[in-house]
Amino acid sequence: MAMLLNEEQQAILNGSKGETMAKVMKTMVKYGEIFGAERMVPVTSKYNHLVTSFGLKAMTAVYELMDQLLEAGVTSGQKFTVDPRPIDKNVPANLLQKAIFNLAMYTKQEEYEEQLKKLGLLSDSSFTCTCYMDEVGNKPKYGEVLSWAESSAVVYANSVLGARCNRNSGIIDLMGSIVGYVPEFGLLTEEGRRAKWVVRIHTEKKPEAQLLGSAIGMKVMEDVPYVIGLDKWLGNELDDAACTYLKDFGAATASNGAVGLYHIDGLTPEAKQFGQSLILDGAQEYVIDDAELERVKASYPVIWKNKDAKPKLCFMGCPHMSLEQLKTWTVRVEEGLKASGNKKVVIPTVFTASPAVLEAFGKTEFRDRLKATGVITSYICPLMYMNNPLCKSMPVITSSNKLRTYTSARYYTDDEILAEITGGKN
């Protein structure tokens, strides 16, 4: 079905703002028509967020397209944040790994960052997957329409903030921002935000966020779940702890499945406003107890060559950690080391967070305390690190279900990770 465009949109499509802009509009229109969109709606958020942060040599076609846009004077109508940088010298890597990073993989990084600046990058420190943190400042308001990509950020913006965004791909994110409109379909519509699944939480203890998200993602795939019984463990206010939990939970639903929006009964904004009327007639049901979470965890393949290898690295913070999380984990690591009798972590451990959150953390007493435990902090994207073939073959552990899904990293629960890195008993 052809989309109905307003006068301005039709003029752009006809070339009123040049051939390149017309192609950008054509891309957005064709994209929308596949999903039955009837019209384009304005992007209303203050800032955009892009997924492509890495100058990977393999993506030359993307950088050529960016050049094409810049040469035609076509830039983003909004400033934007972007996913984390792929390299940080603070993160342990041997000489060969560094050579692969710098000479074979991310050879276009500097060049690409220059393109991003010209296209509308918010600032030099705008590289993070958790752009919605207060410290970063790209936090959309309820009901705003976005042209974001990055699955973990999209699911957070939709679910926790009540903004409206589809699971856009890289490049589409930028093009929506360039034309100022996105096609109205899916999670931009009332109907698309209603739940096809009811998930009932019947656990005896607070479910691990990353594990619960994984279980739900794998079950519902791209559908919207309405989760009942989680507020018993998280409360009914979106405080720092609840938001941190939902950040990790959502990232797992989005990466282990393809969830773009979830509702938590009694907690997330639309669930609070509309309640169980958000559930569609005939919705399927999924009951989760402790045994089901154990079953899901046991189903993860371990793809290390030597399954009993001693871990060489631990990553926490995919998605990037919150300030609250960095503080909580500082205390947990200190207590773990005290219990095990060790002075420093026994496995090289990297906590990742946005540059802005790390700056705020650096102003607290916790920074020196965490440093004393031997934990390294970084703004890196652990996924980009693990894409190095030499890192892929290393035994890396993580409590991130997203990192587990996309790489060879092995998943452990938070308690298990703490025991591993402090040398204690779980």
Added chain:
Amino acid sequence: MKQFKGRVIAEGEVKAPALVSHGGLNTLASFQKALQFGDKKATCGDQNNPDLYGKQMVGTALCLPQTIGSTTGGLVLYCACAMKRQPACMLFSKPIDSLAAAGAVLADVWVDDVTMPVIDSLGDEFLDYVKDGMTITVDIDGTVTVEE
């Protein structure tokens, strides 16, 4: 021989051997290694996909339910097309997802000399029936013929 009718996302005609993924195709994990290290046959690098891992994707009729994974998926597919390392066609049993759709549209609008027919909504029976190596013919109207 069996015929299936789907919806045309990107039109074209092609004949190619089938390569079947019963699980979702993680586009980034599948193509990254091939794009990065000059593998012109685009050997699938996704260790989590037992159907495709280690198999060459260029020139095949890639049969799949949907794509999954990172929202870089669309641009990875676009890059594969720009570098001529794309499958001969992509045949989805389910309605296409937003990431694969983005890749198909970006390739269609921004890459001049490449054709990759994309058909979706072929139904679960299509994926149950088709096996690796079967000959696939795609017609311009979205008819997909599968021959043993």
